[in-house]
Amino acid sequence: MLGRMEGPYDVMVVGGGPAGLAAAIGARDAGARRVLVIDREAEAGGILLQCIHSGFGLHYFKQELTGPEYAERFVTEAIDHEIDIVPNSYVSGIGLDSDGTKRVRILSDHYGLRTMTCRSVVLAMGCRERTRGAIRIPGTRPSGVLTAGLAQKFTNMMGYLPGKKVAILGSGDIGLIMARRLVLEGCEVVGVFELMPYSNGLTRNVVQCLDDFGIPLHLSTTVTEIMGADRLSGIKVAPVGSGFVPDMSKERRIDCDTLLLSIGLIPENEMSQSLGIQLDVTTRGPIVSSTLETSLPGVFACGNVLHVHDLVDFVTGEALRAGRHAGEYALGIRRAQDNIKLVPGDNVRYCLPHSLSTGHEHQIFMRCKEPMKPCEIIIGNIMRKKLSFVVPAEMIMFKIKPDALDRFQGDTLRIDIRPLQK
Amino acid sequence: MSDKKNFTCIGCPIGCPLQLTHEGLDVLEIEGNQCNRGAKYAQQEFRDPRRFVSTTVAIEGARHRRLPVKVTAPVPKDRVVDAAVEIHRIKVTAPVRIGDVLIRDLLGEKGVDVVATRTMERV
Numbered sequence A: 001m002l003g004r005m006e007g008p009y010d011v012m013v014v015g016g017g018p019a020g021l022a023a024a025i026g027a028r029d030a031g032a033r034r035v036l037v038i039d040r041e042a043e044a045g046g047i048l049l050q051c052i053h054s055g056f057g058l059h060y061f062k063q064e065l066t067g068p069e070y071a072e073r074f075v076t077e078a079i080d081h082e083i084d085i086v087p088n089s090y091v092s093g094i095g096l097d098s099d100g101t102k103r104v105r106i107l108s109d110h111y112g113l114r115t116m117t118c119r120s121v122v123l124a125m126g127c128r129e130r131t132r133g134a135i136r137i138p139g140t141r142p143s144g145v146l147t148a149g150l151a152q153k154f155t156n157m158m159g160y161l162p163g164k165k166v167a168i169l170g171s172g173d174i175g176l177i178m179a180r181r182l183v184l185e186g187c188e189v190v191g192v193f194e195l196m197p198y199s200n201g202l203t204r205n206v207v208q209c210l211d212d213f214g215i216p217l218h219l220s221t222t223v224t225e226i227m228g229a230d231r232l233s234g235i236k237v238a239p240v241g242s243g244f245v246p247d248m249s250k251e252r253r254i255d256c257d258t259l260l261l262s263i264g265l266i267p268e269n270e271m272s273q274s275l276g277i278q279l280d281v282t283t284r285g286p287i288v289s290s291t292l293e294t295s296l297p298g299v300f301a302c303g304n305v306l307h308v309h310d311l312v313d314f315v316t317g318e319a320l321r322a323g324r325h326a327g328e329y330a331l332g333i334r335r336a337q338d339n340i341k342l343v344p345g346d347n348v349r350y351c352l353p354h355s356l357s358t359g360h361e362h363q364i365f366m367r368c369k370e371p372m373k374p375c376e377i378i379i380g381n382i383m384r385k386k387l388s389f390v391v392p393a394e395m396i397m398f399k400i401k402p403d404a405l406d407r408f409q410g411d412t413l414r415i416d417i418r419p420l421q422k
Numbered sequence B: 001m002s003d004k005k006n007f008t009c010i011g012c013p014i015g016c017p018l019q020l021t022h023e024g025l026d027v028l029e030i031e032g033n034q035c036n037r038g039a040k041y042a043q044q045e046f047r048d049p050r051r052f053v054s055t056t057v058a059i060e061g062a063r064h065r066r067l068p069v070k071v072t073a074p075v076p077k078d079r080v081v082d083a084a085v086e087i088h089r090i091k092v093t094a095p096v097r098i099g100d101v102l103i104r105d106l107l108g109e110k111g112v113d114v115v116a117t118r119t120m121e122r123v
Helices: A018-029 A046-050 A067-080 A148-158 A173-184 A203-213 A270-274 A312-330 A402-406 B036-047 B077-087
Strands: A009-014 A035-038 A054-056 A084-086 A089-096 A102-108 A112-123 A127-129 A145-147 A165-169 A188-193 A221-227 A234-239 A252-255 A258-261 A265-267 A299-301 A340-344 A348-352 A362-368 A375-379 A383-387 A396-400 A412-419 B003-008 B017-023 B026-031 B054-060 B066-071 B091-093 B101-103 B114-116
Touching: A009 A018, A009 A312, A018 A035, A018 A046, A018 A067, A018 A112, A018 A312, A035 A089, A035 A102, A046 A067, A046 A148, A054 A067, A067 A084, A067 A312, A089 A270, A112 A312, A127 A148, A145 A148, A148 A173, A148 A258, A148 B066, A165 A173, A165 A221, A173 A188, A173 A203, A173 A258, A173 B077, A188 A221, A188 A252, A203 B003, A299 A312, A312 A362, A340 A348, A348 A412, A362 A412, A375 A396, A383 A396, B003 B036, B017 B036, B026 B036, B054 B077
Parallel strands: A009 A035, A009 A112, A035 A084, A112 A299, A145 A258, A165 A188, A165 A258, A340 A412, B054 B091
Antiparallel strands: A089 A102, A102 A112, A127 A265, A221 A234, A234 A252, A348 A362, A362 A396, A375 A383, A375 A412, B003 B017, B017 B026, B054 B066, B066 B114, B101 B114
């Protein structure tokens, strides 16, 4: 599956997961002739390749696919679009010429160290998992403590089981999926522990991954100690009170040889930072305009490097748009600068993009801070949207039509989520 | 006397809370669903709960040691673990194409086949 690497390119995409592949296809659809995708793994497809469960594609393909099936469709489509995909390669730096040409330094196992030029770049590096160090769990440092996604790769691709008796901290989707997965592989899953008073995963995953197998979900509970010399021998857990402080008087020991962490994802923006691209402190992804362009002209971002999504279908939609804009940019098509800032208000953790322009339709992505039901999303004085519920685990998306924005006179549009009286 | 049963729809990420009212085996009413799939799911869940199963099988001669597979039709909910145990018995050799049928009529269930969910070349 090794593609050519022959510049100059119109668009270069960093990352060959679902975001990168869709961005490349979007760029080609916009008319870009030469598009390159660089991926650090041995094959394109990204994390989808280890997500062997189904549930992908309901929005985009209108059918339920497994991760590898979804990935294979996009790899095939990218090849059909005559996109060069080069695996086993890293982008180690991007430089800018005065005329806006980007010089991308690529370290590739096949092509060696090369510098390729292009007109625009799409950042699609995805995200990585938070580790034990991020939440500083006290105790010893035995083997058997690992992130849920790493356990997923071991189990589903490499053929290693991470352990036999497993506890899971964090109720993110990967943790829930892995609970079921390990039961099917013959492991005992002793419980899922969640700091928050609600699950951080999708409801359907709590139902079909935990409830179906009788795995207990302990809300408002956290791991207070990790025990064991060489191998994990057990953990201590305790309920948390206000301020998430564990109530140590109720601490109890749980025997297990493995602790999986499903405690959040961080967009991988080290390269974005080295380029001086401005990041949003909440999403930890780049600040982007309505064309998903970062603060560096001609550099676009999409997928989990921009903000962590819960469904790949939404990544695909966003990445196709980013790719189209990157393709247009490469062809010299420029849109007028955005004239309206979009800012989060009451119970809004973040909203994207960071700015809008009149005369265009806009796709808005946002998340709430706290669960609320029923409620209303209030977009300045131009739009209101009633929802039966909102939860932080589920991204909220909607479109703002051009005519709605035309009526808006200000330069800052604020989004609030407020409770509705029943 | 009618009884009520609560389900959470797993048809999509919304996860509608469903309430099914029944008298014996007769379904009288389904509430809480935002679309048709929810009503169908509650009916199915009440009469004959089933689940799709995804797992992996050993593969030789490929880049990875495990090949992801799935069933083409759902199996009874209480036989999900049995299905996984049965699937894990087989070992395949690369190359495998996406959609290749690896087991027919899993657990004797007519029409429940196990298929590869990705292509793996021989290396």
